[in-house]
Amino acid sequence: xxxxxxxxxxxxxxxxxxxxxxxxxxxxxxxxxxxxxxxxxxxxxxxxxxxxxxxxxxxxxxxxxxxxxxxxxxxxxxxxxxxxxxxxxxxxxxxxxxxxxxxxxxxxxxxxxxxxxxxxxxxxxxxxxxxxxxxxxxxxxxxxxxxxxxxxxxxxxxxxxxxxxxxxxxxxxxxxxxxxxxxxxxxxxxxxxxxxxxxxxxxxxxxxxxxxxxxxxxxxxxxxxxxxxxxxxxxxxxxxxxxxxxxxxxxxxxxxxxxxxxxxxxxxxxxxxxxxxxxxxxxxxxxxxxxxxxxxxxxxxxxxxxxxxxxxxxxxxxxxxxxxxxxxxxxxxxxxxxxxxxxxxxxxxxxxxxxxxxxxxxxxxxxxxxxxxxxxxxxxxxxxxxxxxxxxxxxxxxxx
Numbered sequence: 001x002x003x004x005x006x007x008x009x010x011x012x013x014x015x016x017x018x019x020x021x022x023x024x025x026x027x028x029x030x031x032x033x034x035x036x037x038x039x040x041x042x043x044x045x046x047x048x049x050x051x052x053x054x055x056x057x058x059x060x061x062x063x064x065x066x067x068x069x070x071x072x073x074x075x076x077x078x079x080x081x082x083x084x085x086x087x088x089x090x091x092x093x094x095x096x097x098x099x100x101x102x103x104x105x106x107x108x109x110x111x112x113x114x115x116x117x118x119x120x121x122x123x124x125x126x127x128x129x130x131x132x133x134x135x136x137x138x139x140x141x142x143x144x145x146x147x148x149x150x151x152x153x154x155x156x157x158x159x160x161x162x163x164x165x166x167x168x169x170x171x172x173x174x175x176x177x178x179x180x181x182x183x184x185x186x187x188x189x190x191x192x193x194x195x196x197x198x199x200x201x202x203x204x205x206x207x208x209x210x211x212x213x214x215x216x217x218x219x220x221x222x223x224x225x226x227x228x229x230x231x232x233x234x235x236x237x238x239x240x241x242x243x244x245x246x247x248x249x250x251x252x253x254x255x256x257x258x259x260x261x262x263x264x265x266x267x268x269x270x271x272x273x274x275x276x277x278x279x280x281x282x283x284x285x286x287x288x289x290x291x292x293x294x295x296x297x298x299x300x301x302x303x304x305x306x307x308x309x310x311x312x313x314x315x316x317x318x319x320x321x322x323x324x325x326x327x328x329x330x331x332x333x334x335x336x337x338x339x340x341x342x343x344x345x346x347x348x349x350x351x352x353x354x355x356x357x358x359x360x361x362x363x364x365x366x367x368x369x370x371x372x373x374x375x376x377x378x379x380x381x382x383x384x385x386x387x388x389x390x391x392x393x394x395x396x397x398x399x400x
Contacts, residue, residue, distance in 0.1 A: 004065035005237065009033075010050065010161065013040045013061040014183075017385040021187055022059045029053050038151065039102075047239050051232065051246040054162050055224040058186035058213070061165055064147050064158035065235075072155035074108045075118050078148075082122035082157060089236045090159060093127045096138035100160075101148040109150050119148050119157065144234055163231030169216075170226030171282035174274035175207045180329050184365075184387045185213040186223075188394055191383060192327055192363045194218075196261055200325045203315035205264035208275030210327055211308065212282050219257050221282070222250045257283075257307065265313040272312045279308060315352055326353070326362040332371060346374035353377065353399055362397040369393045 014022045019036050030049035035042045072078050101116030109115040124134040145160030167182045194200050196218040202210045332342035366372040367390045379395035
């Protein structure tokens with residue numbers, strides 16, 4: 001038996017700053033014995049819980065099933081150990097695979113790409129020796145994902161249970177430059193405490209990731225609803241009956257979106273088109289959730305019936321907001337160009353919050369921690385959250 005089969009223990013990869021949120025989410029989904037570790041969380045789960053976590057978690061990037069953990073002081077020993085794994089339990093020579101690797105503090109394996117290459121060679125040589133054939137590598141969309149993690153001369157080889165990063169929900173078919181990652185957007189919605197009791201607006205919506213995640217949250221749409229590939233389906237111990245049960249239970253909890261809850265705007269017509277495209281994909285792609293979505297607003301005169309209001313509009317032209325939750329990731333860097341422009345925008349947005357948002361609560365995420373100060377308001381609290389390697393921060397502002 002492999003390590004994950006002996007202990008029912010798995011590893012959840014998460015972004016930096018997500019530890020507390022992800023631990024609470026794992027507990028709510030039935031995981032046990034959760035322990036914070038480097039770049040993620042160890043946890044225990046039975047088969048049903050494992051499938052539920054993959055299908056419904058909004059914060060986890062990927063779930064790994066460890067096959068073997070061992071001391072590793074050389075590339076040769078890494079290759080020999082990987083060669084001894086019975087890879088035929090998880091794939092055939094006709095299926096494709098891909099290797100991802102992370103190494104640190106290990107002199108003999110300083111380069112992750114080289115370490116991953118040694119495992120790739122071992123997998124191919126295993127099948128050559130056993131069958132005379134070798135499987136092909138397919139990096140964009142493999143049947144089986146294999147993950148290598150080496151730190152301080154201690155290595156773990158794992159299988160990708162999720163079958164690719166879980167942040168790829170499937171709705172983002174259109175995008176603008178520098179989009180927010182879906183898991184981060186979901187974290188912002190969760191930290192805002194928004195539950196659909198009052199409207200939510202993103203006045204700088206970009207490609208609509210925050211709006212999509214807010215809609216998924218309030219409509220209880222599973223994060224994996226649009227996904228068609230799962231790594232665990234290739235495992236020898238895959239239980240199709242349990243998977244069908246988990247999916248049916250999660251899908252049955254979905255509910256329609258109430259009208260007048262979600263609003264988005266942006267000054268960029270391309271961003272508005274992307275937002276509308278992604279929202280429609282979320283609600284109309286594949287099997288449609290209850291309550292078909294229509295998106296209100298116009299880009300160059302293209303009308304649509306109301307449900308979610310998405311407008312090509314500058315926040316400075318919004319006359320007033322009252323008793324509304326504002327969640328926003330102001331553009332900076334790529335979309336704005338200069339830092340000076342980003343700082344000026346944050347200052348103007350802060351003035352907008354102070355002067356026109358009575359009774360609202362604003363949650364402002366800045367990818368650069370220093371930019372949050374330009375809002376000119378004292379936050380009730382701040383929460384550090386990384387976004388694709390950027391050390392960002394979320395600030396809460398109560399507006400009286």
